[in-house]
Amino acid sequence: MTDKKLAVVAIGGNSLIKDKKHSTVEDQYKAAKETTFHISDMIEAGWDVAIGHGNGPQVGFILRRSEIAAKAEGMHEVPLEVCGADSQGAIGYSLQQTLQNELALRGIKKSVATVVTQVAVDSKDPAFQDPAKPIGSFMEEDEAITRQTELGWSVVEDAGRGWRRVVPSPKPIEVLELDAVKALLKAGTAVITVGGGGIPVVDKGDRQFAGIAAVIDKDFASSLLAQEIGADLLLISTAVEKVALNFGKPEQKWIDKMTLAEAKQYLAEGSHFAKGSMAPKIEAIIWFLESGGKKALITDPENIGRALRGETGTWIVP
Numbered sequence: 001m002t003d004k005k006l007a008v009v010a011i012g013g014n015s016l017i018k019d020k021k022h023s024t025v026e027d028q029y030k031a032a033k034e035t036t037f038h039i040s041d042m043i044e045a046g047w048d049v050a051i052g053h054g055n056g057p058q059v060g061f062i063l064r065r066s067e068i069a070a071k072a073e074g075m076h077e078v079p080l081e082v083c084g085a086d087s088q089g090a091i092g093y094s095l096q097q098t099l100q101n102e103l104a105l106r107g108i109k110k111s112v113a114t115v116v117t118q119v120a121v122d123s124k125d126p127a128f129q130d131p132a133k134p135i136g137s138f139m140e141e142d143e144a145i146t147r148q149t150e151l152g153w154s155v156v157e158d159a160g161r162g163w164r165r166v167v168p169s170p171k172p173i174e175v176l177e178l179d180a181v182k183a184l185l186k187a188g189t190a191v192i193t194v195g196g197g198g199i200p201v202v203d204k205g206d207r208q209f210a211g212i213a214a215v216i217d218k219d220f221a222s223s224l225l226a227q228e229i230g231a232d233l234l235l236i237s238t239a240v241e242k243v244a245l246n247f248g249k250p251e252q253k254w255i256d257k258m259t260l261a262e263a264k265q266y267l268a269e270g271s272h273f274a275k276g277s278m279a280p281k282i283e284a285i286i287w288f289l290e291s292g293g294k295k296a297l298i299t300d301p302e303n304i305g306r307a308l309r310g311e312t313g314t315w316i317v318p
Contacts, residue, residue, distance in 0.1 A: 036095055053218065059080070095114070113184055114193075182229060194225050200213075220287070226293060242299065263282055267282050295317050
């Protein structure tokens with residue numbers, strides 16, 4: 001791609017919302033500013049970056065607003081894939097502007113662009129036979145059954161808290177805007193892409209794509225992107241400074257470095273990484289390294305600079 005070092009940085013949607021009391025657009029902008037400050041450190045240290053991000057809470061907000069407007073004002077509801085596109089624009093705007101501003105303060109002349117990104121999935125992916133990703137608001141049973149009947153939703157009862165819609169979480173197979181992302185990176189632009197794992201689309205034949213109600217894991221999408229652009233590093237920024245074995249247990253042990261073989265072993269043991277949080281991150285990194293990736297890093301945003309200097313974080317290598 002370029003003579004510089006190239007990294008894909010995947011940041012969680014929850015990292016833009018510190019807690020329930022700080023979830024406004026202004027709060028999320030401040031959180032984005034904190035994150036892009038540390039990404040600016042990377043750029044200043046000589047890295048070119050493509051930035052992926054989560055969008056779970058934000059899509060939830062968009063869906064909730066849509067539901068309220070539909071009930072109160074008779075407005076149309078917004079399809080899930082369009083909510084994903086909306087979130088790519090809004091989150092991309094926050095990351096793009098805050099990164100531009102920070103780079104300008106440092107006297108670094110570098111453009112930043114957000115690419116609204118579609119990511120293809122296989123319509124025959126087994127995930128479509130077992131929808132398991134909860135989205136949207138809690139519902140009473142009668143409303144859930146009505147939506148199941150009239151709209152074809154898959155719904156489940158969620159631990160006594162109410163009923164929720166569940167959708168598939170298929171594996172990504174192609175980043176449709178890949179050539180545009182590559183061109184921007186080659187031109188020296190920092191690119192925000194595969195937001196929320198990308199807008200899930202399926203090929204209806206002859207490369208005629210259509211959106212589908214699904215959620216792609218953003219770490220898997222970032223892993224695929226890193227593979228396809230030949231990234232030197234896949235950096236997953238999350239809520240913890242390092243990865244731990246037996247996380248949250250008395251025998252918890254922080255890990256500075258592990259090999260691909262060790263990562264696969266720990267994952268197979270099943271007791272170390274939580275399925276809804278760390279496990280998919282490790283799986284995404286394994287996929288990247290098995291596909292020829294050079295190295296991966298997991299740490300929290302504020303420690304990105306230190307981790308890149310080898311002072312903290314968890315490195316995973318072939």
